Amino acid sequence: MAYSDKVIDHYENPRNVGTFKTETDIDAGEVGTGLVGAPACGDVMRLEIRVVDGTIADARFKTFGCGSAIASSSLATEMIKGMTLDQAAQIKNTQIVEELNLPPVKIHCSVLAEDAIKAAIEDYKKKRSK
Amino acid sequence: MTAATKPIEIPVPTGVKLPIFLDNHSTTAVDPRVVETMIPFFTEHYGNAASRNHVFGWTAEAAVENARGQIAALLGGDAKEIVLTSGATESNNLAIKGAASFLKKQGNHIITVETEHKSVLDTCKRLQREGFEITYLRPAKDGLVTPEQVVEAMTDKTILVSIMVANNEIGVVQPIEAIGAAVKARNPKALFHTDAVQAFGKVPFDVEKAKVDLAAVSAHKLYGPKGIGALWVRRKPRVRIDPIIDGGGHERGMRSGTLPVPLIVGFGKAAALAMDEMAAETLRVRALRDRLYRGITSRLTETYVNGSLECRLPGNLNISFAFVEGESLLMALKDIAVSSGSACTSASLEPSYVLRALGVGDELAHTSIRFGIGRFNTEAEVDYVIELVARSVERLRSLSPLWEMHQDGIDLNSIQWTPH
Ligand SMILES: Cc1ncc(COP(=O)(O)O)c(C=O)c1O
Numbered sequence: 001m002a003y004s005d006k007v008i009d010h011y012e013n014p015r016n017v018g019t020f021k022t023e024t025d026i027d028a029g030e031v032g033t034g035l036v037g038a039p040a041c042g043d044v045m046r047l048e049i050r051v052v053d054g055t056i057a058d059a060r061f062k063t064f065g066c067g068s069a070i071a072s073s074s075l076a077t078e079m080i081k082g083m084t085l086d087q088a089a090q091i092k093n094t095q096i097v098e099e100l101n102l103p104p105v106k107i108h109c110s111v112l113a114e115d116a117i118k119a120a121i122e123d124y125k126k127k128r129s130k
Numbered sequence: 131m132t133a134a135t136k137p138i139e140i141p142v143p144t145g146v147k148l149p150i151f152l153d154n155h156s157t158t159a160v161d162p163r164v165v166e167t168m169i170p171f172f173t174e175h176y177g178n179a180a181s182r183n184h185v186f187g188w189t190a191e192a193a194v195e196n197a198r199g200q201i202a203a204l205l206g207g208d209a210k211e212i213v214l215t216s217g218a219t220e221s222n223n224l225a226i227k228g229a230a231s232f233l234k235k236q237g238n239h240i241i242t243v244e245t246e247h248k249s250v251l252d253t254c255k256r257l258q259r260e261g262f263e264i265t266y267l268r269p270a271k272d273g274l275v276t277p278e279q280v281v282e283a284m285t286d287k288t289i290l291v292s293i294m295v296a297n298n299e300i301g302v303v304q305p306i307e308a309i310g311a312a313v314k315a316r317n318p319k320a321l322f323h324t325d326a327v328q329a330f331g332k333v334p335f336d337v338e339k340a341k342v343d344l345a346a347v348s349a350h351k352l353y354g355p356k357g358i359g360a361l362w363v364r365r366k367p368r369v370r371i372d373p374i375i376d377g378g379g380h381e382r383g384m385r386s387g388t389l390p391v392p393l394i395v396g397f398g399k400a401a402a403l404a405m406d407e408m409a410a411e412t413l414r415v416r417a418l419r420d421r422l423y424r425g426i427t428s429r430l431t432e433t434y435v436n437g438s439l440e441c442r443l444p445g446n447l448n449i450s451f452a453f454v455e456g457e458s459l460l461m462a463l464k465d466i467a468v469s470s471g472s473a474c475t476s477a478s479l480e481p482s483y484v485l486r487a488l489g490v491g492d493e494l495a496h497t498s499i500r501f502g503i504g505r506f507n508t509e510a511e512v513d514y515v516i517e518l519v520a521r522s523v524e525r526l527r528s529l530s531p532l533w534e535m536h537q538d539g540i541d542l543n544s545i546q547w548t549p550h
Pocket residue numbers: 155156216217218219220247249294296297298325327328347348349358359
């Protein structure tokens with residue numbers, strides 16, 4: 001299958017790779033983590049958001065999955081930076097499909113990225129309400 | 131940022147040309163010596179081998195008979211036992227459907243193995259819908275089936291046993307001679323068919339020693355042209371099967387259709403070359419495979435070979451790179467032609483059924499890569515591949531949350547995943 005230039009770009013130069021856990025200057029209370037997918041399904045995404053004053057100041061990801069899954073999560077971290085939680089929660093997988101030119105068989109990779117954003121927001125909110 | 135965020139660049143050594151073809155189980159390059167023998171049969175000797183009354187026909191027929199002899203010799207059989215087909219998919223269809231149809235009064239039970247090629251499995255599935263009973267044997271973790279296992283599955287209704295010599299994904303070579311002996315000892319009237327495609331010309335295989343009745347082979351896996359194969363059909367004692375293609379009665383009525391003479395000539399030459407060169411080629415190809423295996427495993431931890439490493443085709447290496455999804459690795463190896471058992475690379479989005487049958491977990495099946503080394507690969511190519519694979523896996527692991535968890539000592543089975 002031929003990959004779009006954008007998928008290749010995100011795959012070769014993924015943005016915001018990593019985890020806040022190893023970044024010592026960050027207060028764990030500011031971080032929300034979404035871990036979605038399953039190893040047996042061939043795709044797992046972990047997306048972390050760092051929330052400052054109600055907006056997503058920064059994001060990190062790591063992904064086990066195909067090139068389109070890696071690209072979807074890399075793109076997702078770029079998209080949500082600077083958004084409020086409500087804005088980020090509104091992101092639809094179709095925006096990712098469109099931006100990356102994903103073919104039909106790769107739509108589930110974008111769905112996973114959407115799920116990862118939502119799960120990270122959920123996790124952050126849960127922490128806060130404690 | 132980190133190394134993970136940059137593409138890998140490795141200088142290509144002199145003498146190595148990209149892309150590198152390491153997918154020799156899917157097909158092979160036609161040997162230039164084969165091409166050379168084929169060419170006159172397109173432009174000069176273009177007669178129909180069935181034309182009995184002019185020199186064009188005679189020349190074509192003589193060439194076909196010569197090729198038949200070359201193919202039969204590599205199988206340890208006789209030229210008269212070769213039924214030429216369009217390839218092994220057709221040969222497997224003809225063997226199984228033809229035998230089932232001819233023997234349906236004798237019984238309705240067929241035995242095969244879960245790891246067979248789709249041209250065997252899907253043929254069996256069709257027969258199942260038509261009322262035949264099929265037993266699919268499950269191989270052991272190393273991919274092997276035992277003669278005892280086969281005999282145990284046989285009943286008085288068993289008319290056909292179909293077991294491949296060597297597997298196309300994991301390269302595992304079955305103890306075909308022991309299985310043949312056991313099948314015939316249990317019931318000499320039950321037919322024994324083998325898909326010998328991957329073994330043909332790569333490892334010793336002899337229809338007499340294996341006591342088979344039917345054997346499917348294909349030219350394009352052996353440096354011959356695509357679109358030509360054969361079904362070897364035993365004559366002593368005579369094995370009878372019904373045709374699946376009717377027409378002019380070619381190939382003793384078992385397969386009608388005008389013979390593609392240039393392809394057949396090429397197939398014959400390919401078989402003759404293998405006959406002469408197999409012993410030396412095996413040593414060379416196996417040395418390259420072992421170099422690849424050692425190179426990869428000395429550079430990377432958490433790699434798992436799928437299937438028996440001992441009972442294996444010399445050119446095959448099927449290996450899982452834990453925590454790195456196969457398609458993402460293929461993307462990094464874009465200048466190398468290999469294939470993966472990952473679901474993401476398949477139309478069905480299911481991981482390899484062969485690895486599943488071995489009991490390889492889905493999470494490891496998704497990370498598997500099949501390397502197929504062949505006649506035209508070189509040591510310099512293998513060394514380049516080792517470097518590229520090692521660096522790519524390291525890079526993708528640094529992107530993988532599973533690798534990070536594994537490094538942190540987290541048991542991945544203890545996590546509540548969200549399958550989708
Ligand atoms: C084990 C095995 N059997 C059968 C086939 C089918 O052969 P062909 O491509 O000649 O139809 C193949 C190749 O795809 C194979 O590897």
